[in-house]
Amino acid sequence: MIESLLMSGVLLVSILLHTGKIVPVTTESRFLLFVLALFFACVSVMYFLARVDHSVLPFFSQLAEVSYGWVWIAAFLSVWLGKCCCKIWLKVASGAVGVLLLILLAGILVHAAGYLPYRWGLSYTFAGYSRPHGLLMSPLEAGIVALITWAWGMFWMAQPDTRRWVGTLLVGLSSAAVYLTLSRSAWLGLGAAVGVGILFALHRRLLWLPLGVTVGVFVLCSLALPVGWSRSVYAAQGDPSVASRLTAWRKVPTTLAQYPFGVSDEAQSVAIKRQEVAQPGSALNFYIEIGLAYGVLPFLLTGILVFLLLLRAWQLGSSNLPEFAWGLGTIATVVALFFTYPSVLVSIPLGGLWGMVSAMEVKPDATTRVHTD
Amino acid sequence: MGTATREKTFQLQRKALGNCVSPMLFCCVESTSCSGACGVLKMRATFLVVAFITLSLHGFTQASESSEALRLLQEQLARQEHERLQVTTRWRIRIEVFARSEDTVRSAERSVQERLQRGELKREDAERLLQSIRESAKDRVSESIVKVEGQGDFWITSGKVCSLDEGGSSLATKEVLLPGSYVIAASPISISLEASQVQAAPELVEPLSVRSVRPEASGSHMPGNPLLSRIFLLGENPLRWLPLEFVSVRKEDGIYVIDSRYWYYKFTRVKEQWTASSGILNSSESKLPKSKLPESLSARLKVSFFIDPTKGFAVSRFEGIQGEEVVEVRRWRRFGTLLLPEQIVMQQFATDVKGGERVVQNGITYLVGAQVVRRPVSKITIDLLSVEKTTRRVALKDLLPPDRTVADYRLGLDTGQVVFYRYEGVFPSLQQLSVMHQQQEQRRREASGTNVRQTARWLWVLPALLILTGLLWYIRSRRL
Numbered sequence: 100m101i102e103s104l105l106m107s108g109v110l111l112v113s114i115l116l117h118t119g120k121i122v123p124v125t126t127e128s129r130f131l132l133f134v135l136a137l138f139f140a141c142v143s144v145m146y147f148l149a150r151v152d153h154s155v156l157p158f159f160s161q162l163a164e165v166s167y168g169w170v171w172i173a174a175f176l177s178v179w180l181g182k183c184c185c186k187i188w189l190k191v192a193s194g195a196v197g198v199l200l201l202i203l204l205a206g207i208l209v210h211a212a213g214y215l216p217y218r219w220g221l222s223y224t225f226a227g228y229s230r231p232h233g234l235l236m237s238p239l240e241a242g243i244v245a246l247i248t249w250a251w252g253m254f255w256m257a258q259p260d261t262r263r264w265v266g267t268l269l270v271g272l273s274s275a276a277v278y279l280t281l282s283r284s285a286w287l288g289l290g291a292a293v294g295v296g297i298l299f300a301l302h303r304r305l306l307w308l309p310l311g312v313t314v315g316v317f318v319l320c321s322l323a324l325p326v327g328w329s330r331s332v333y334a335a336q337g338d339p340s341v342a343s344r345l346t347a348w349r350k351v352p353t354t355l356a357q358y359p360f361g362v363s364d365e366a367q368s369v370a371i372k373r374q375e376v377a378q379p380g381s382a383l384n385f386y387i388e389i390g391l392a393y394g395v396l397p398f399l400l401t402g403i404l405v406f407l408l409l410l411r412a413w414q415l416g417s418s419n420l421p422e423f424a425w426g427l428g429t430i431a432t433v434v435a436l437f438f439t440y441p442s443v444l445v446s447i448p449l450g451g452l453w454g455m456v457s458a459m460e461v462k463p464d465a466t467t468r469v470h471t472d
Numbered sequence: 473m474g475t476a477t478r479e480k481t482f483q484l485q486r487k488a489l490g491n492c493v494s495p496m497l498f499c500c501v502e503s504t505s506c507s508g509a510c511g512v513l514k515m516r517a518t519f520l521v522v523a524f525i526t527l528s529l530h531g532f533t534q535a536s537e538s539s540e541a542l543r544l545l546q547e548q549l550a551r552q553e554h555e556r557l558q559v560t561t562r563w564r565i566r567i568e569v570f571a572r573s574e575d576t577v578r579s580a581e582r583s584v585q586e587r588l589q590r591g592e593l594k595r596e597d598a599e600r601l602l603q604s605i606r607e608s609a610k611d612r613v614s615e616s617i618v619k620v621e622g623q624g625d626f627w628i629t630s631g632k633v634c635s636l637d638e639g640g641s642s643l644a645t646k647e648v649l650l651p652g653s654y655v656i657a658a659s660p661i662s663i664s665l666e667a668s669q670v671q672a673a674p675e676l677v678e679p680l681s682v683r684s685v686r687p688e689a690s691g692s693h694m695p696g697n698p699l700l701s702r703i704f705l706l707g708e709n710p711l712r713w714l715p716l717e718f719v720s721v722r723k724e725d726g727i728y729v730i731d732s733r734y735w736y737y738k739f740t741r742v743k744e745q746w747t748a749s750s751g752i753l754n755s756s757e758s759k760l761p762k763s764k765l766p767e768s769l770s771a772r773l774k775v776s777f778f779i780d781p782t783k784g785f786a787v788s789r790f791e792g793i794q795g796e797e798v799v800e801v802r803r804w805r806r807f808g809t810l811l812l813p814e815q816i817v818m819q820q821f822a823t824d825v826k827g828g829e830r831v832v833q834n835g836i837t838y839l840v841g842a843q844v845v846r847r848p849v850s851k852i853t854i855d856l857l858s859v860e861k862t863t864r865r866v867a868l869k870d871l872l873p874p875d876r877t878v879a880d881y882r883l884g885l886d887t888g889q890v891v892f893y894r895y896e897g898v899f900p901s902l903q904q905l906s907v908m909h910q911q912q913e914q915r916r917r918e919a920s921g922t923n924v925r926q927t928a929r930w931l932w933v934l935p936a937l938l939i940l941t942g943l944l945w946y947i948r949s950r951r952l
Binding site for chain 1: 590591592595931932934935936937938939941942944945946948949
């Protein structure tokens with residue numbers, strides 16, 4: 100119950116920050132930012148240690164289980180605090196996350212080419228095709244990362260300088276990565292973002308090029324690897340991963356009614372064995388997972404925050420700002436997360452992206468704008 | 473009644489009786505059916521009486537023959553066990569575990585990945601499973617020496633743990649095994665790796681520190697199926713482990729064969745094999761009703777011990793359910809009046825089910841037309857190195873000094889129901905143990921819950937700090 104209330108409180112603070120009802124103060128912000136930075140440093144070190152040495156994996160898993168739900172919101176708030184009190188920190192952090200995203204994207208593509216830079220026991224296959232995930236644990240996470248880099252590429256494509264060409268390359272590679280993962284959630288997210296982007300493109304001709312690159316690369320990949328579309332058809336043909344999601348989702352209303360403050364460990368051990376409630380981790384839906392882990396109030400507040408973020412994305416798209424690209428990235432990830440959940444590592448750029456979009460000024464005539472560039 | 477009617481009556485009666493009654497009985501039927509309706513009734517009554525007496529006599533003769541043989545075997549096996557409790561033997565045990573085929577490994581890996589994708593497995597568990605599957609793709613060999621010291625009432629076994637686990641290979645222990653009962657003590661002894669690899673087991677003279685009470689036939693020195701190892705290595709009477717109501721004895725080419733539908737080693741395993749090994753894969757693991765089993769299959773669901781009267785009624789062979797486990801004494805050695813097995817070979821087989829069409833009927837999944845392939849899983853070769861009369865005598869109370877912490881597994885080794893307590897010279901009964909286990913679990917749950925909550929409390933500092941700061945900012949914003 101305490102954890103549920105704490106999560107509700109933090110989400111409420113985030114919503115109030117987003118709506119401008121709270122104005123952060125530098126001194127406290129710096130202190131909080133320092134604490135959050137320490138938290139991320141610990142999580143990152145643990146994550147990479149676990150990848151290198153599998154013997155520490157169980158220890159990390161325990162830590163991740165406890166802290167998992169907090170990572171994205173911590174990243175979200177860090178961006179806000181960085182914007183208010185320490186722009187240098189924000190630049191450094193953005194740079195670090197940017198490098199991390201590039202490494203992860205490169206890892207996905209290298210894995211797609213048949214090379215895995217380290218030994219990982221799990222391989223995700225479909226019809227004989229090995230779905231790439233690179234340094235990440237699954238193609239679902241790889242899909243989310245590719246969506247974020249796609250948004251980054253879109254943002255750079257909207258720049259007038261040489262970044263435009265790098266952005267084009269990034270959009271192309273990210274779109275290819277999204278396709279190659281065969282992650283249907285990422286496909287759907289990208290589809291939604293491209294759909295909304297086309298609506299914006301009706302008023303902004305500049306948008307046609309990045310959207311064209313995206314669709315073009317996707318078509319090329321489809322021609323080269325048509326088996327990906329069979330996976331989409333497979334979803335309607337008794338795919339067990341779809342069936343298990345639907346089974347878990349059906350139990351969600353009764354589970355939330357039974358455990359309004361989240362499913363406790365004790366309840367998990369007894370009730371889950373009897374398959375009466377949806378087990379946290381089984382729903383494979385980010386929003387429902389928050390509901391299962393923290394209860395009804397955090398579930399509703401997350402819904403409100405996501406709604407506000409989508410609204411902000413729409414506002415960014417309607418404006419004449421290049422930040423519309425981050426808005427499209429937000430739409431893509433919000434949609435993709437209906438069918439997956441981010442791991443600890445992916446939660447950092449994801450929360451950072453959402454925090455950045457939340458902290459952006461929308462007024463076209465605003466004198467100062469926050470962006471990571 | 474005319475001849476034709478009599479003939480018809482006879483035919484009807486013959487039809488009703490079928491082919492299971494001897495021609496002599498039919499003669500009786502014919503002779504009594506000649507004098508009207510009353511005669512027919514009399515004839516039927518006579519027939520029933522004769523049939524009942526014949527069948528009863530047959531059954532009684534069979535039963536008394538079987539119980540007589542069982543009594544004989546009981547005596548002889550008990551004598552064998554008694555004699556084996558007087559000798560000290562040394563054995564070399566070589567365990568070979570064969571690699572699984574690539575197809576099987578790949579199929580197992582696929583299954584784990586599918587379960588992971590369905591959300592039935594956590595990633596870490598899946599990773600561990602995959603590691604073990606990969607391990608199973610390699611051949612493994614291990615060797616150890618075991619000393620068995622008969623003490624008249626119990627055996628002391630000592631030597632390296634018979635395991636392929638690398639961690640346990642250098643660990644030497646000694647244990648006390650009571651005939652027909654559990655292992656009541658185990659004491660690890662620190663020895664160097666070099667010492668553990670020498671041919672003779674170390675001499676162990678110090679008292680045992682009671683470490684664990686293990687259920688049924690288990691024991692660290694007992695390779696493979698520990699119950700079988702006890703019967704062959706120690707010379708334990710197998711009838712101690714077979715509930716007599718399920719036992720039958722037959723004689724085959726001069727060898728007595730004890731068949732049993734149950735034994736006191738993993739009941740659940742026997743039940744599982746009813747379905748899993750039948751070529752009809754039951755994925756739900758629910759119990760297949762006994763009545764649905766084909767007769768031929770039902771007949772094979774038993775364990776058989778072969779007792780050779782020419783070898784002093786020693787157990788010469790064992791066949792597990794559907795031949796999945798076969799133990800055979802290849803050579804014998806005479807020691808006084810006793811015949812000891814000089815080489816024992818234990819083989820274990822597994823059944824792989826390939827292909828087949830999945831059919832669900834009454835909630836049970838069957839694989840119809842599947843190909844069942846039998847493959848060897850492991851081979852354990854046990855050689856008798858030496859045998860001698862036990863010279864030193866040790867009393868049980870001297871071996872088991874009280875005031876030690878004990879891990880008691882008697883509630884179920886497979887289910888991990890272990891109870892820890894202070895041994896005061898007497899072991900608690902199973903009922904007491906069950907109560908102790910419930911109390912222990914309650915304490916463990918409380919402690920585990922406390923740990924998680926304690927860890928979580930440290931992490932709660934951060935959100936609490938964020939909320940407090942947010943509140944502070946909100947108040948300031950309102951004032952402005």
